[in-house]
Amino acid sequence: MRFEILEQGAFQSALVHFDHGERLISESGAMVRASGNVDIDVTTRAKKGGGMLSGVKRLLGGDSFFLSTYSTTDGGSGEVGIAPILPGEVMTLEVAGASHWKTTGGSFLAAGGDIELDMQFQGLGGFISGESLFFLEASGSGTILVGAFGALRELEVNGELTIDTGHLVAYEGSLDYSVTKAGGSWMQSFLAGEGFVMKFSGQGRVIVQTHDASGFGRRLGPLLPPRE
Amino acid sequence: MKYKIDCQPGYSYLEVELDVSESISSESGAMAWMDPEIEMETSTRGGVFQGLKRALLSGESFFQNTYTTQSSGARVSLAPGPAGAIVAREMNGEELFLQKGAYLASIGDIQIDTKFDGLRGFFNEGLFILRCSGTGTLFFNAYGDIQEVEVDGEYLVDNGYAVAWEPSLDYRLTRARKIRSFLFGDQLLLRFSGRGKVWVQSRCPHAFASWVHPYRRKKQKSNN
Amino acid sequence: MQIDLEGNPDFGEARVQMDSGERFRAASGAMNWMEGDIELKARLLGGVATSLARRVLGGTSLFITEYTSGGDSRLALSHAMAGTLVRTPVTREGLLIAGGAFTGCTDGVQLKTRFGGFKAFFSGKGAFFIEAAGVGEVIFGAYGALVEKELDGELVVDNGHVLAWEHTLDWKLGTTGGFKNTFFSGEGLVMRFSGRGKIWLQTRHLAGTAGWISPFLRG
Numbered sequence: 001m002r003f004e005i006l007e008q009g010a011f012q013s014a015l016v017h018f019d020h021g022e023r024l025i026s027e028s029g030a031m032v033r034a035s036g037n038v039d040i041d042v043t044t045r046a047k048k049g050g051g052m053l054s055g056v057k058r059l060l061g062g063d064s065f066f067l068s069t070y071s072t073t074d075g076g077s078g079e080v081g082i083a084p085i086l087p088g089e090v091m092t093l094e095v096a097g098a099s100h101w102k103t104t105g106g107s108f109l110a111a112g113g114d115i116e117l118d119m120q121f122q123g124l125g126g127f128i129s130g131e132s133l134f135f136l137e138a139s140g141s142g143t144i145l146v147g148a149f150g151a152l153r154e155l156e157v158n159g160e161l162t163i164d165t166g167h168l169v170a171y172e173g174s175l176d177y178s179v180t181k182a183g184g185s186w187m188q189s190f191l192a193g194e195g196f197v198m199k200f201s202g203q204g205r206v207i208v209q210t211h212d213a214s215g216f217g218r219r220l221g222p223l224l225p226p227r228e
Numbered sequence: 229m230k231y232k233i234d235c236q237p238g239y240s241y242l243e244v245e246l247d248v249s250e251s252i253s254s255e256s257g258a259m260a261w262m263d264p265e266i267e268m269e270t271s272t273r274g275g276v277f278q279g280l281k282r283a284l285l286s287g288e289s290f291f292q293n294t295y296t297t298q299s300s301g302a303r304v305s306l307a308p309g310p311a312g313a314i315v316a317r318e319m320n321g322e323e324l325f326l327q328k329g330a331y332l333a334s335i336g337d338i339q340i341d342t343k344f345d346g347l348r349g350f351f352n353e354g355l356f357i358l359r360c361s362g363t364g365t366l367f368f369n370a371y372g373d374i375q376e377v378e379v380d381g382e383y384l385v386d387n388g389y390a391v392a393w394e395p396s397l398d399y400r401l402t403r404a405r406k407i408r409s410f411l412f413g414d415q416l417l418l419r420f421s422g423r424g425k426v427w428v429q430s431r432c433p434h435a436f437a438s439w440v441h442p443y444r445r446k447k448q449k450s451n452n
Numbered sequence: 453m454q455i456d457l458e459g460n461p462d463f464g465e466a467r468v469q470m471d472s473g474e475r476f477r478a479a480s481g482a483m484n485w486m487e488g489d490i491e492l493k494a495r496l497l498g499g500v501a502t503s504l505a506r507r508v509l510g511g512t513s514l515f516i517t518e519y520t521s522g523g524d525s526r527l528a529l530s531h532a533m534a535g536t537l538v539r540t541p542v543t544r545e546g547l548l549i550a551g552g553a554f555t556g557c558t559d560g561v562q563l564k565t566r567f568g569g570f571k572a573f574f575s576g577k578g579a580f581f582i583e584a585a586g587v588g589e590v591i592f593g594a595y596g597a598l599v600e601k602e603l604d605g606e607l608v609v610d611n612g613h614v615l616a617w618e619h620t621l622d623w624k625l626g627t628t629g630g631f632k633n634t635f636f637s638g639e640g641l642v643m644r645f646s647g648r649g650k651i652w653l654q655t656r657h658l659a660g661t662a663g664w665i666s667p668f669l670r671g
């Protein structure tokens with residue numbers, strides 16, 4: 001399996017080349033195109049070997065998370081194009097043995113190989129009730145593809161690093177973190193617009209994005225026709 | 229008339245320099261900045277769009293701007309709505325199909341009509357496209373960058389990513405096979421066959437619309 | 453203090469490195485990540501128009517965050533919108549920045565809110581500006597690409613495409629002429645600039661993106 005990153009200015013995407021028998025899954029909305037011999041199966045299955053998730057996990061905002069599984073129909077190799085929703089970069093992260101990655105739900109694009117995906121929710125307390133962070137933990141052996149709103153940056157945690165939750169893309173499972181307020185008090189943090197941050201500690205890598213999709217959504221949303 | 233497309237492909241814009249006898253039409257809302265000598269007229273028809281009903285169906289705005297000048301060399305800069313590239317296409321009497329929302333501007337004698345291809349068995353699901361024809365220069369915009377694909381045989385693409393294609397191609401709307409969940413209904417695939425060019429954009433408006441949905445305000449319940 | 457810009461023209465990000473005692477101010481929500489001993493404090497933007505602004509815009513946009521470093525620290529910031537981040541020195545006379553575009557500034561810069569010439573309820577968000585003057589640097593973000601012009605004459609700019617301009621320019625908020633044009637043309641408001649000075653323009657605006665995506669929305 002080969003993930004080819006296509007550079008198109010502000011809009012990177014990936015073309016995944018895979019052989020018959022290799023496992024490739026993607027977030028269902030992320031598929032751009034596929035070679036004619038590719039079969040696409042849409043499910044809500046996240047765990048390998050398991051069946052459906054009980055019910056459909058409702059994410060913040062009400063959208064559901066669907067996965068597509070790709071296979072070739074003619075025994076040959078196939079191609080699937082994968083792209084994020086917003087302008088931005090994509091990158092691959094290797095998963096092997098002890099090294100596993102947790103990605104935010106919105107950043108996850110695809111996974112290839114012998115990967116197990118586990119959905120996790122981190123509830124957030126404080127002012128903004130009902131909000132939770134949705135993560136996908138990828139373990140096993142293979143490659144995952146993540147996408148950003150903006151450019152992607154890899155940061156090393158040496159001690160402590162504080163990240164605004166909207167800018168997190170992925171982090172290594174070896175890291176500890178706490179969800180907390182950015183400023184001296186909850187009111188200060190709220191007024192400062194930095195409600196929640198994640199304070200990472202330990203040793204490991206964090207992947208961040210330069211732009212926060214929810215910030216963009218909050219500016220654009222009110223200009224749109226209201227919804228039911 | 230001179231034009232240039234700048235800041236490609238991320239956040240491109242079109243700058244046009246007009247002579248006294250020339251004019252350019254654009255999607256309403258596209259004017260970004262202009263010299264004070266440019267005169268801008270807004271109209272509902274006369275030129276590009278043929279009728280109210282079709283304009284509403286296609287998603288193109290009801291109104292159009294036409295720019296002229298009494299002072300040669302005056303410039304107007306036009307910008308599209310989405311992030312992405314602008315393509316200039318010289319038309320010599322042939323046709324071109326565009327995704328709704330992709331029309332930016334045109335020079336010369338270009339007509340735009342709309343077309344709806346329903347998905348068999350589904351009343352309001354299908355493909356709204358613009359059929360452009362005539363002679364002149366057509367400017368269309370993409371969400372994302374553009375890749376030109378010369379199809380010779382078959383080409384399968386998610387319908388949101390095909391922003392323009394030549395009418396020489398056959399195209400068929402289809403769903404991904406073996407869909408188990410009908411909640412996931414919005415995505416359609418386009419299967420092109422034959423020979424012709426498809427302009428593929430690297431991002432999808434439908435995916436963007438789904439993503440922004442939760443950020444919209446909720447309708448106020450009316451008091452009765 | 454050391455400020456570096458990365459990621460331009462598409463995804464501008466500012467990296468600010470501070471030593472103990474140094475301070476930096478940023479728009480609310482602008483912080484991407486930070487490292488080291490940094491304290492945050494919310495500060496209210498000042499200016500004659502503040503109470504008016506509060507009514508039009510709601511609360512949080514009027515707050516900026518002051519970051520004070522307690523040691524060697526790093527701060528990464530970006531604008532809410534994807535595009536080019538601009539960094540420029542301010543003068544005593546100052547420059548005006550579209551309200552939503554302000555991203556950050558150094559200590560000696562004074563910030564004030566200002567409104568456009570129209571009455572508040574006509575003008576809406578677009579006519580809210582931040583005046584940055586004094587000594588130091590200001591950072592603001594374009595939605596989309598940046599087009600800089602040294603104006604010597606006149607220019608008519610759709611309100612949503614105005615990013616910033618130097619105080620030396622005269623400006624007037626207006627319409628494109630005639631009721632029909634105003635209401636239907638999609639260009640609600642324009643700004644007519646005249647004189648000599650620098651103007652920063654952006655190649656996208658939110659209303660344009662909203663208009664483009666509206667036909668694709670469901671429900």
